[in-house]
Each structure stands twice: as C-alpha cells, then as structure tokens.
Amino acid sequence: GENVEQHPSTLSVQEGDSAVIKCTYSDSASNYFPWYKQELGKRPQLIIDIRSNVGEKKDQRIAVTLNKTAKHFSLHITETQPEDSAVYFCAAGWGAQKLVFGQGTRLTINP
Amino acid sequence: SQTIHQWPATLVQPVGSPLSLECTVEGTSNPNLYWYRQAAGRGLQLLFYSVGIGQISSEVPQNLSASRPQDRQFILSSKKLLLSDSGFYLCAWSVRGRPYEQYFGPGTRLTVT
Numbered sequence: 586g587e588n589v590e591q592h593p594s595t596l597s598v599q600e601g602d603s604a605v606i607k608c609t610y611s612d613s614a615s616n617y618f619p620w621y622k623q624e625l626g627k628r629p630q631l632i633i634d635i636r637s638n639v640g641e642k643k644d645q646r647i648a649v650t651l652n653k654t655a656k657h658f659s660l661h662i663t664e665t666q667p668e669d670s671a672v673y674f675c676a677a678g679w680g681a682q683k684l685v686f687g688q689g690t691r692l693t694i695n696p
Numbered sequence: 697s698q699t700i701h702q703w704p705a706t707l708v709q710p711v712g713s714p715l716s717l718e719c720t721v722e723g724t725s726n727p728n729l730y731w732y733r734q735a736a737g738r739g740l741q742l743l744f745y746s747v748g749i750g751q752i753s754s755e756v757p758q759n760l761s762a763s764r765p766q767d768r769q770f771i772l773s774s775k776k777l778l779l780s781d782s783g784f785y786l787c788a789w790s791v792r793g794r795p796y797e798q799y800f801g802p803g804t805r806l807t808v809t
Binding site for chain 1: 728730738739745747753755792793795798802803
C-alpha cells in the first residue's frame with residue numbers, strides 16, 4: 586500500500602523567513618496531494634492541494650510543488666508569521682477514496 | 697452549509713469497558729466518512745472509511761469496529777478497550793469522489809485508564 590514519509594518532524598524558523606516541508610510517497614498511482622494544518626488543540630484543516638497533472642500551485646504565501654518522477658512533493662511558506670505555527674500534514678491519495686497521511690511537521694515561528 | 701458533530705468531546709474509560717463514539721454530518725448527502733486516531737504528538741492514522749450505508753473498509757485490524765447505520769451517521773465501537781486505544785479520535789467527511797478535501801470534526805479525546 587501507499588506510504589508517505591514527511592520531513593522534518595520539527596522545524597523552527599525566524600518570523601519573516603521561509604519554511605519548507607518535504608514529503609515522499611511510494612505508490613506511483615497516487616494523483617492528488619493535499620496539505621493540512623492543525624493548530625494546537627484544533628482539528629486539521631485543508632490549506633492547499635495539488636494534482637498530478639500540475640507541477641506547482643500557489644496561494645498567497647503558500648506554494649506546493651510536485652515531482653512525480655521522484656515521487657516527492659513539498660510545501661513552501663514564505664514570509665512566515667506567528668499564526669503559521671502549527672502541525673502540518675501532507676497526504677497522498679488516488680481513486681481509493683481515502684488518504685494516507687505523513688507523520689506531521691511541527692512548525693514553530695520565532696518572533 | 698455543512699457541519700460535522702462528534703460526541704462526546706472527552707471520555708475517560710477503564711480498560712475492558714465498551715466504547716461508542718458517534719459522528720454525524722449535516723448539510724450534505726452521500727458523503728464519504730472517515731475515522732482517524734491521533735496519538736499524542738503523532739500523525740493521523742486512518743482506522744475506517746465508508747462510501748455508503750453499511751459499507752465499511754477497515755484499515756487497521758484491531759479491537760475497534762465501525763458502522764454506518766444512516767447516510768450521515770458514523771459510529772466507532774469497541775467491546776473491550778485497551779490502554780493502547782487512548783488517543784484523539786477524529787471523524788471526517790468528504791464529498792463523494794473528492795477524498796482529498798476532507799473536513800474534520802472537533803474530535804473526541806479518549807483516555808483509557
């Protein structure tokens with residue numbers, strides 16, 4: 586079955602700097618790759634996703650890139666702000682109506 | 697608009713006791729429904745998912761079971777809880793055919809003592 590590896594497990598950056606979280610997947614049949622953000626004590630929320638027919642997608646300060654050949658995808662957050670502090674999860678899915686999640690990255694933005 | 701409810705919000709149960717967690721969705725029809733468990737500081741482990749009434753797919757063989765008696769109701773059960781069942785249980789739904797866009801409930805924090 587699909588396996589998703591996420592790195593790093595923790596990441597600390599200065600406010601205003603960029604943060605990058607990387608994920609790799611094993612099943613070449615996966616064709617959509619969402620990212621979820623979970624603030625402390627709250628439920629995960631979808632922040633952005635990318636499909637296999639797209640190499641990059643941007644939404645304001647957030648961007649995702651996908652390399653299907655290498656089977657990895659990344660989340661880029663620019664001009665980080667304190668409210669970006671959270672746990673971020675990547676996931677991979679295909680026609681099986683489910684997602685496989687990575688183990689999460691705890692991002693801390695230092696003022 | 698769509699809303700997802702879970703209850704109870706917190707639960708403390710002794711080892712060996714039964715469990716029943718309920719999840720309901722409002723404002724949509726024929727959703728995909730999911731149960732996840734999140735251990736402290738860990739990722740989201742998919743336990744069960746359902747694409748329709750009575751259709752349950754199990755991802756992790758263990759002492760938990762799930763049922764979907766109605767279109768927008770999803771229940772997680774156990775006959776005898778183990779210490780290792782402690783965790784944060786999240787229910788989620790998605791539109792049929794859009795499993796990448798899941799909406800999570802507020803969760804149930806279960807402590808097995």
